[in-house]
Amino acid sequence: MTSDSMNEMVIFIQSPPGLSEVVLNEWTDKAALLQISYQVLKFEQSGIEIQTDQASLAMILPYLKTPNRVLIRLEHFKARDFPKLFSKTKKMNWLKWMADVPEKIRVTSSQSRLIHSDRIEETVRDAIAQYFRAQPPKKVLQQKWSEAPSELFVRLLDDEVLFSIDAAGERLGVRGYRNHVGPASMRxxxxxxxxxxxxxxxxxxxxxxxxxxxxxxxxxxxxxxxxxxxxxxxxxxxxxxxxxxxxxxxxxxxxxxxxxxxxxxxxxxxxxxxxxxxxxxxxxxxxxxxxxxxxxxxxxxxxxxxxxxxxxxxxxxxxxxxxxxxxxxxxxxxxxxxxxxxxxxxxxxxxxxxxxxxxxxxxxxxxxxxxxxx
Ligand SMILES: C[S@@+](CC[C@H](N)C(=O)[O-])C[C@H]1O[C@@H](n2cnc3c(N)ncnc32)[C@H](O)[C@@H]1O
Missing domain, CATH: 3.40.50.150 (Vaccinia Virus protein VP39)
Structure with missing residues (x-):
C-alpha cells in the first residue's frame, strides 16, 4: 500500500434537497482549481459519494459553500441485535477520530431490526465510552477534540450499520462572518x-x-x-x-x-x-x-x-x-x-x-x- 492509498477515504457530500447538481458543479469546479484528485462513486438526490484522500479533503473543505455537510465514512457492518452493535462499535479505532464520546450522535434507522433510535444511540455511546476507558487518550488529543469536536452519524439500513463523522464538525453553512441575521434570513x-x-x-x-x-x-x-x-x-x-x-x-x-x-x-x-x-x-x-x-x-x-x-x-x-x-x-x-x-x-x-x-x-x-x- 502506498502512503497515498493509506490516506484514501470515502466522503459523502450532503446536499440540500433538490440541489445536488449544483453541489456537484461546485465540487468539480473547485477541485479542478485546487488540483485535487478524486473519483465520484455515486450521485444521489441527497448528495454525492466521493473517494479522495485526506490532504485533498483538507484542502477543499473550506472552499465548499453549497453543501449542508461533508461526512467522512468510517466503517460499516451488519448488526441485528444490540449486543452485536455494542461489541462491533467498541472494536472500532475511535482514537483515530476523536478523544471522547461525541456530544451529538445522530441516528437514523429504516428497514432494520434495530429501529429504536434512542436505544441505538445509548448503545453506541456506551460502547465508545468503554473504548475510551480502556485506552484513555493523551491530554493533547483531548484538548484538540474539545476545541473542534464533531458530530457522529449512525445510519442503519437493511441491518447494515454505517458510521460517519462530520468533516467540518458542524453544518458547513456556519461561516463565522454572518453573525447577524434578519427575521427571514436564508441559510x-x-x-x-x-x-x-x-x-x-x-x-x-x-x-x-x-x-x-x-x-x-x-x-x-x-x-x-x-x-x-x-x-x-x-x-x-x-x-x-x-x-x-x-x-x-x-x-x-x-x-x-x-x-x-x-x-x-x-x-x-x-x-x-x-x-x-x-x-x-x-x-x-x-x-x-x-x-x-x-x-x-x-x-x-x-x-x-x-x-x-x-x-x-x-x-x-x-x-x-x-x-x-x-x-x-x-x-x-x-x-x-x-x-x-x-x-x-x-x-x-x-x-x-x-x-x-x-x-x-x-x-x-x-x-x-x-x-x-x-
Ligand atoms: C426574505 S427577506 C430577505 C432575506 C435575505 N436574503 C437574508 O438572507 O437575510 C426579504 C427582505 O425584503 C425586504 N423588503 C420587503 N419589501 C421591500 C421593498 N419594497 N423594498 C426593499 N426591501 C423590501 C424586507 O425588509 C426583508 O428584509
Missing part, C-alpha cells in the same frame, strides 16, 4: 447555491456587478463576495484534528461591485455589521436604504440581480407587492439579468414570464429560483 449555503445556479461558476470568478434589492442581512451578497475564497472564519474538525494548515489562496481575485438595499433600516445596519467581518480585498459595497417599489433611480450598470423576496408569511408584504415587484425591478435595473427566489405557489401572483433555474426546499417550503424573461 448561507442556500444563498451560495442560488448564486452558483444563476450566475454559473465561471461568472462568479468575476468581475461583475450584483445587486440584491431585498437583501435582509446581506446573505446573497456576502456569499458572492466569498465564493472564491476559503472560509477560514471558523474551525473545521478534520483539519484541526489532523493538525493540517488550511490552504488560504483565493481561487479568483477579480473585482466585484456589490449593491444591497432594503426598506428596513435595521437590515441596513445588520448587513453593514456582517460586511465588517469580511477581510476580502477588491470588493466595492453600496448599501442603500430604499423601497425599490418607490425608487426613481435607475442602475443601468448592474449586470445581475438576485434576491430572496419576502414570502408574505414571516414577513408581511405591501398590497399588490407580487404584481408590482417585477415591473419595478425591470425599471430599476434595465440591463440586468434578474432572478428571484420565491415559494413555488407565489410565482403565479407575479403574472410574469419566467424561466425555472432550480426548485428546492427552504426550511421545508417548496421554493423556486426563476429568471425573469423580457
Amino acid at each position: 448561507e449555503n442556500l444563498a451560495a447555491a442560488c448564486l452558483s445556479a444563476f450566475l454559473q461558476n465561471e461568472t462568479l470568478k468575476g468581475p461583475f456587478t450584483l445587486a440584491d434589492p431585498m437583501m435582509g442581512a446581506g446573505t446573497i451578497l456576502l456569499e458572492a463576495s466569498e465564493w472564491n475564497r476559503p472560509n477560514l472564519g471558523r474551525l473545521y474538525y478534520f483539519i484541526h484534528w489532523n493538525s493540517i494548515s488550511a490552504t488560504s489562496v483565493d481561487l479568483a481575485t477579480n473585482e466585484l461591485m456589490l449593491i444591497g438595499s432594503d426598506l428596513n433600516p435595521k437590515m441596513i445596519e445588520t448587513t453593514k455589521l456582517n460586511i465588517a467581518n469580511l477581510k476580502t480585498q477588491k470588493r466595492e459595497w453600496k448599501i442603500i436604504l430604499e423601497d425599490f417599489l418607490k425608487s426613481n433611480t435607475q442602475l443601468p450598470d448592474v449586470q445581475w440581480v438576485l434576491s430572496n423576496a419576502p414570502y408574505g408569511e414571516r414577513l408581511e408584504v405591501q398590497e399588490g407587492f407580487f404584481k408590482n415587484m417585477i415591473p419595478a425591478l425591470k425599471r430599476k435595473y434595465p440591463n440586468a439579468r434578474i432572478a428571484l427566489l420565491m415559494p413555488s405557489d407565489k410565482w403565479n401572483l407575479t403574472k410574469s414570464k419566467n424561466q425555472k433555474i432550480v426548485d428546492f426546499k427552504n426550511s421545508g417550503l417548496e421554493v423556486s429560483l426563476r429568471e425573469i424573461m423580457t
Whole structure:
C-alpha cells in the first residue's frame, strides 16, 4: 500500500434537497482549481459519494459553500441485535477520530431490526465510552477534540450499520462572518447555491456587478463576495484534528461591485455589521436604504440581480407587492439579468414570464429560483 492509498477515504457530500447538481458543479469546479484528485462513486438526490484522500479533503473543505455537510465514512457492518452493535462499535479505532464520546450522535434507522433510535444511540455511546476507558487518550488529543469536536452519524439500513463523522464538525453553512441575521434570513449555503445556479461558476470568478434589492442581512451578497475564497472564519474538525494548515489562496481575485438595499433600516445596519467581518480585498459595497417599489433611480450598470423576496408569511408584504415587484425591478435595473427566489405557489401572483433555474426546499417550503424573461 502506498502512503497515498493509506490516506484514501470515502466522503459523502450532503446536499440540500433538490440541489445536488449544483453541489456537484461546485465540487468539480473547485477541485479542478485546487488540483485535487478524486473519483465520484455515486450521485444521489441527497448528495454525492466521493473517494479522495485526506490532504485533498483538507484542502477543499473550506472552499465548499453549497453543501449542508461533508461526512467522512468510517466503517460499516451488519448488526441485528444490540449486543452485536455494542461489541462491533467498541472494536472500532475511535482514537483515530476523536478523544471522547461525541456530544451529538445522530441516528437514523429504516428497514432494520434495530429501529429504536434512542436505544441505538445509548448503545453506541456506551460502547465508545468503554473504548475510551480502556485506552484513555493523551491530554493533547483531548484538548484538540474539545476545541473542534464533531458530530457522529449512525445510519442503519437493511441491518447494515454505517458510521460517519462530520468533516467540518458542524453544518458547513456556519461561516463565522454572518453573525447577524434578519427575521427571514436564508441559510448561507442556500444563498451560495442560488448564486452558483444563476450566475454559473465561471461568472462568479468575476468581475461583475450584483445587486440584491431585498437583501435582509446581506446573505446573497456576502456569499458572492466569498465564493472564491476559503472560509477560514471558523474551525473545521478534520483539519484541526489532523493538525493540517488550511490552504488560504483565493481561487479568483477579480473585482466585484456589490449593491444591497432594503426598506428596513435595521437590515441596513445588520448587513453593514456582517460586511465588517469580511477581510476580502477588491470588493466595492453600496448599501442603500430604499423601497425599490418607490425608487426613481435607475442602475443601468448592474449586470445581475438576485434576491430572496419576502414570502408574505414571516414577513408581511405591501398590497399588490407580487404584481408590482417585477415591473419595478425591470425599471430599476434595465440591463440586468434578474432572478428571484420565491415559494413555488407565489410565482403565479407575479403574472410574469419566467424561466425555472432550480426548485428546492427552504426550511421545508417548496421554493423556486426563476429568471425573469423580457
Ligand atoms: C426574505 S427577506 C430577505 C432575506 C435575505 N436574503 C437574508 O438572507 O437575510 C426579504 C427582505 O425584503 C425586504 N423588503 C420587503 N419589501 C421591500 C421593498 N419594497 N423594498 C426593499 N426591501 C423590501 C424586507 O425588509 C426583508 O428584509
